Amino acid sequence: MERFEDVLAVGGRSNSLGRAAEVLDVVRADPSRTDELFACISAEDPWVRMRAVDTFEKLVREDPERGRPYTERVVSDLTRSPQASVQWHVAQLVDLLELTGAQRTGAITWLRERLATTDVDWIVAAQAMTTLVSFVEGGHVDAADLDTLLAVQETHPSASVRRKATRFREALRERT
Incomplete structure (x- = not known):
């Protein structure tokens, strides 16, 4: 080839x-x-x-x-x-x-940076939220910290991202 x-x-x-x-x-x-x-x-x-x-x-x-x-x-x-x-x-x-601990820390920081603003592509926001939820489930991210980022994404220009952020917030609240 x-x-x-x-x-x-x-x-x-x-x-x-x-x-x-x-x-x-x-x-x-x-x-x-x-x-x-x-x-x-x-x-x-x-x-x-x-x-x-x-x-x-x-x-x-x-x-x-x-x-x-x-x-x-x-x-x-x-x-x-x-x-x-x-x-x-x-x-x-x-x-x-x-990931090693240091790699996971770097990845989490990078994912958080994506979600700290609504000036992020909708598909990036959607996948960053999904991955951080997985990290919460794995015990690597605090749910309250993610909740703050999800609240930001509830104001994203994309309706799809807003719906996903709301669903994730509801699911996280049910876990606690």
Whole structure:
């Protein structure tokens, strides 16, 4: 198969995943190409980055151990991306990967920063809330702290985010 960056460029400038499923099949069969896939998350083309991070997240969701060698880079490098489609998947990945205490602290800080404002893409807000709720359930985040952030998201421009924030707040209150 050709270079992943070239394959992931197929689909052009659209939210289409193009040939990303082919890349996933190749990486499943040949784990030695995972580095190449991960490198595409930092490609110059934002559409390649979107397809690459989506493919990587699917790989890790299937087999979290496959993501282990990349955990530090997810937390330290990918959290710096301003691209919403990368941030959304990073929020998913930090819930899928086994994090050290320091990595979890960094991930939680990053997620909180996303939710401290309504000036955040709706899909990033939705996934950051979902992941922080998971961290509350795991005992890594205080429910009261998350409640404050959820209250902020109840004023988000997206009705979907507002509804999700309200549902999460209600669920957290029921737990206490």
